[in-house]
Amino acid sequence: MTDWAPPPLASEVPPTAPARPGEILPRPLDGNRAALLLLVTQNVVTGMLVGLAGLPLGLSLALSFVATALLALIFLRPALTRLVQDSRWRTPPAIWTALGALGLGVVASRGILIFVQSVAPQSIGKIEQFNTAGWDRLALLIAGGLLIPFAEEVAFRGLLMRGYERARGPLFAALASSLLFAAAHGVPAQIAAILPIAWVLAWAAQHSGSLWTGVIIHASNNFFSLLLALLLSGSRLMDQAQEQLRNLKALPLGLGLGGLLIAAACMFVATVWLRPRADTPAPVGGRLISGSLVVLVALILFVLASPYLPLAEWASAVRVSLGR
Template sequence: MTDWAVPPLKEEGPPAASMSIQPRPLDGNRAALLLLLTQNVVTLLLVSAAKLPLGLSLGLSFVATGLLAALLLRPALRRLTRDSRWRTPPAILTALGALVLGVIASRGILLFVQSVAPQSLGQINQFQTAGWDRYALLIAGGLLIPFAEEVAFRGLLLRGYEWARGPLFAAIASSLLFALAHGVPAQIAAILPIAWVLARAAQASGSFWTGVVIHALNNFFSLLLAVLLSGSKVMAQAHKELENMKALPLSFGLAGLLVAAACMFVATLWLRPRSDVPAPVGGSVVGGSLVALLLLVAVVIAGQFVPLGALLGR
């Protein structure tokens, strides 16, 4: 039996009755804020102040995020583990197909960015490490961090928003928030297609774990390529070209944008949400945690253009 077709969902009880055990919209806001704050602050402190290598710092930030989540988000996490998506195995073929579409669309958008603002590509994170820390980076950045981000964005936030506003609103909102959380403008544009297929694949397969598979495969093999090329002439040349990036012809960029749009169109038609949310039941999706999250994202994005010291008047 293939998982390309969307299987029918068994009838469940009334939405009002099951809502009490489902993630709430504000659960997702708080989880995303906690993840972004802890992951970035802890990693920055460990790398800059403690002088720890990147892979180890990311691993320790994952541990810190998990401990704080267990302390502050225990009821929300309990609701997530009771949800049907948590208990449903991943749809592997769906994950692979969605990943291919998302990666192609992401690269198409990067071509467009290179044609209109090539200098912005130099701001994309370059994961540099050496020695044993390369393996720590693969584990932390390729497996642990994707799992934590999926819990926050496709577990709590997507599911909570679905119950409040429906699957389309939830997919759009969670994708935008996830992309914005990466802070770098060029990276935001490139991650949007990946974020969209992550949300739609979870909705279409009825499994939280489908998104985990997509996210882990994308991160792990991207990092694996960077690790294998680390210190090589190829990587040195790539860094040099990024620093002196020249604009592609606009026709190339528009072609890339057209390919990205076609991939997203196919993904949207194919990855149709299952009816595991019978009808939106309402509820607030805006709270102090969401406002704080958006303000934090705005500061991170502004920091790409204005040094932090300038923002603080120093």
């Protein structure tokens, strides 16, 4: 496996390089709408199917992906047309870049979790026990490990980040998309752990000039995490891990600081290595905040506050759609 030739470095082209002939980049509004549609559809459909209809989790996630795709084709067709015309959609993935970035992101994420466990151990919560069996385990692997990561990459790195790049440049776009993506997972400890992976996803897509590099990273992380959880689910090892979490005590602060230092080192390496390539024109400015972004942020805040609301039990059922 070899990486395809990436676009030229930013230093090798004029700072005001025009877009490729016939290329129309996604707009910030496209990304805001896509992220909102994804978040609402996944939460509502998964919550209704799991919490109300009693369907197994894998099937519910697969149906939520179908609902998201259909609604996107209906309401976001112009945005999706701009996306498939974008060079990042047409550029093949950089395989080795994806694998290296995945390793850095996973190590940084685990380092952050060690730090969180040293300062706020009870925020880690319990290990997710998936209420699924038989053929639904395969459905869960396909939906949660492949389909939904693809949908999230299209929404957050394909449309939202690309639109923000057009308005404010790659650094702002990477930061904004990473923060929104991590916050959408709705659990403080998960947000802290997902931020490094979100940053790597954004930086890898900008570095390789391919949306598919991020898809490979995201799908690999989700698929193998789900596979491990499913293999251990119901086992004696998982029961022991759950018991340890129930009696969780803070790790030594020194160990936590060590985890934080390792995470910072990984993020430094990723940031220096995965320099953005000049596959966008110079930022043109424009409005970023829209009604869809305001609703998206409000929904994220609601999910964060849901454990303290009367809907906490229902919200915990739907949060699994984003907090896999």
